[in-house]
Amino acid sequence: MTSKERTRLRAQAMKIDSIFQIGKTGISPQQAEAVREALKARELVKINVLKNCDEDITTLARVLSERTGSEVVQVIGKKIILYKKNPKKEEKRVLARKKELNKREYARKKPDGRKISRKTAGKPVKGRRQV
Numbered sequence: 001m002t003s004k005e006r007t008r009l010r011a012q013a014m015k016i017d018s019i020f021q022i023g024k025t026g027i028s029p030q031q032a033e034a035v036r037e038a039l040k041a042r043e044l045v046k047i048n049v050l051k052n053c054d055e056d057i058t059t060l061a062r063v064l065s066e067r068t069g070s071e072v073v074q075v076i077g078k079k080i081i082l083y084k085k086n087p088k089k090e091e092k093r094v095l096a097r098k099k100e101l102n103k104r105e106y107a108r109k110k111p112d113g114r115k116i117s118r119k120t121a122g123k124p125v126k127g128r129r130q131v
Contacts (some may be wrong), residue, residue: 001071001083009073011043015079018048026055032067039070039084047080 020035038045047064049057060131061072061080 001073006073009083010081012044013046013073016044018046018079018118019051020045022047022053022060023050024054026053026069027060027064029090032064035064035070036068038082039068039082040086043084043086043089044073045082046071047082049078049080053080076118 015036018042019038021029022031035045035047049060053060057078057080057119058075058099061075064070064080065072068082070082073083075081
């Protein structure tokens with residue numbers, strides 16, 4: 001993961017709430033499975049470590065990322081941010097981007113299908129009086 005990707009993910013994580021809590025029992029197999037399912041659905045997950053947890057937070061983050069197959073984006077204070085890329089969501093993003101580009105291209109065309117040139121766009125037509 002590049003630093004730019006990590007920065008973008010940190011910015012996204014600021015807007016989301018923690019959906020899991022790790023307490024004094026640590027990470028159970030059920031919790032790891034629940035985090036794996038959440039990563040499949042959301043790609044980015046924020047986890048809160050409670051004060052009564054005796055284990056080191058960076059160690060918890062590393063163990064949880066190994067068990068879920070994700071990457072640790074950030075460990076700050078008592079929060080862990082994990083990311084796992086979902087190929088299905090990536091396909092949807094690519095299709096949405098293509099659709100948006102097609103809409104923009106269509107908006108630049110005249111009703112008869114010809115493209116609007118940059119030279120004539122916004123200029124008055126010769127021979128017509130401007131009101």
